[in-house]
Amino acid sequence: MxxxxxxxxxxxxxxxxxxxxxxxxxxxxxxxxxxxxxxxxxxPILGAVEQAFVRLSKEEGSKVYIAPTGWPGFTEACAELVFGADLRSDLGGQLGAIQTPGGCGALRLAFELIALSKPETTVWVSTPTWANHVPTLAAAGLTHSPYAYYDHGSASVDVDAMLNSLEGAAAGDVVLLHACCHNPTGADLSMSDWKRVAELLQARKLIPFLDMAYQGFAAGLSEDALAVRQIFSSQPEALLSYSCSKNFGLYRERTGALFVKGEQKDAKEALVTNLAQLARANYSMPPAHGAALATTVLEDDELRASWIDELGAMxxxxxxxxxxxxxxxxxxxxxxxxxxxxxxxxxxxxxxxxxxxxxxxxxxxxxxxxxxxxxxxxxxxxxxxxxxxxxxxxxx
CATH class of the missing domain: 3.90.1150.10 (Aspartate Aminotransferase, domain 1)
Incomplete structure (x- = not known):
């Protein structure tokens, strides 16, 4: 064979x-x-993460499987970090969430969900984009098209060319966007650019999919989440893949999450159960350790403040x-x-x-x-x- x-x-x-x-x-x-x-x-291992590990080693008590949806409290803590308390509350039953094996796992699960829902969907990716985006969407059976993004002459985003490219997208197509700290260029959209992108997405009925691997590395935790909040508050449907590899230093722990906003007010149950079934067929349950560490940090005021200071220093x-x-x-x-x-x-x-x-x-x-x-x-x-x-x- x-x-x-x-x-x-x-x-x-x-x-x-x-x-x-x-x-x-x-x-x-x-x-x-x-x-x-x-x-x-x-x-390095971040100091807040190290302290969380010491605490967890005394309190965890078991290595039994966790649920396919993830470590208790993890996606809730990440959701508040990304969306903020007000938007998270506003999204309510529209938002489905599941813990994944890193940001890559979130991407793959999202592409599987898209393929399950509408297999003929085209995913539009920036020129250039992260090297693993196209292989991951292709492995899920989807096709892609490029959209203009980076201008080498000015080392910045050519937003006019970007919007012109996306005029060629069909209703229902997915547009993959880097939430902040674009990989590989380092060139991000301004908030006024994001407003124009959001208007085009809505006008052409395109589905935004934001990949967020570097929250806190551009300007700050809240500042880096502004684009995500704008998109999720203005679009009827949206996806977000989230990674804790960089901002928590949890590279080898494969700690990530996927958030999906549905159009219906009660979309959450359908989204989560379908994501859990896709996860079961792919990897069954997610790894627990990294999510437990991140949750411990985010739920403890002292550890959270220490982590924010360390992230700021990085x-x-x-x-x-x-x-x-x-x-x-x-x-x-x-x-x-x-x-x-x-x-x-x-x-x-x-x-x-x-x-x-x-x-x-x-x-x-x-x-x-x-x-x-x-x-x-x-x-x-x-x-x-x-x-x-x-x-x-x-x-x-």
Whole structure:
């Protein structure tokens, strides 16, 4: 049965990690895998999460399965974090929620629900978008179309081109949107842009699907949720995939959630039971540990305040690195070519480089990032920024 299978090439990002580890150059820099790093290159366990773990280890008492819908209180705590108390109350019985194995699990379950409801649906994705969006929707049996998004010249969103592209979408199609900290570009819509997007979605009867993997990494927890709140309050139906990997540092715990707004006032029961059945067929029950940790943090005032402070420190560090890198490029004679890095948000920026230029920087200077020019800003330090800027400036 399996004899015809051949070895596949390494994942373009994970493969870079292996090359980085094998590189003996003491000046090597890893700007590939999208995880937060401290100045000494570690991806830490947050203090609030560590305290929650100590508490949970004394109180948990069992490792029995949890329900397909998730750890008690988890989706409720995430819903309040994302939607705020008022909108969450307003949504009432329209909002269905289920815990998932990370943000990827939420995406897959959402695409399965879309395929179950309307298999001919086209999902519209930004150009570019996160590398795993299209494979995940395709695995659920859906097709996709691209919409214009990023303007390399200005290193920002071309909202007019975006809206023009979406004029080609048919009623009932799904539009996949990055809630904040767009991956891979780092370029986000302004709130006035979001208003225009919301008006188009409503006029053309399109279904918004927001992917939120970085709440708290752009401007703050509430600020980063403004677009989600605008969309969910203005659209009759909407979806949101949510990840706790970055803002809680729970990468390996696979902690996420899916929220779906239905048009009917009593849509919740139908949405949740169908999602639970899809989950049962895919992975049965979600992992409990990460959701238990996140819930413990969010439900305890002291731990929650500590977590918010830690998240703020991570955001401040990344934003500071952005400004420093943009200034270093300017000092290397690049003018405003990379000035957009300082205005962007989140962990990623898409540099206007060719694959050939990226290959030279990797070969000659041991700086590792994907061929499309996407860098993980969190992999920078105050010490290596001058080295990185000089290396990249030398090829442009």
């Amino acid at each position: 399996f004899s015809h299978l051949t070895k596949l090439p390494a994942d373009p990002i994970l493969g870079l990690s292996a090359l980085f580890k094998a590189d003996p150059n003491p000046e090597k820099v890893d700007l590939g895998v999208g995880v937060y790093k401290t100045a000494d290159g570690r991806t 955001r401040s560090r990344v934003n500071g690195l952005r400004r420093s890198l943009a200034e270093a490029f300017k000092k290397e004679g690049c003018g405003d070519r990379f000035s957009g890095v300082a205005r962007q948000t989140g962990m990623f920026s898409l540099l206007s480089l060719t694959p050939e230029q990226v290959a030279v920087v990797q070969k000659d200077k041991s700086i590792y990032f994907p061929a499309n020019g996407r860098i993980n800003v969190a992999g920078l330090t105050d010490e290596n920024i001058p080295y990185v800027a000089k290396a990249i400036a030398s090829v442009v």
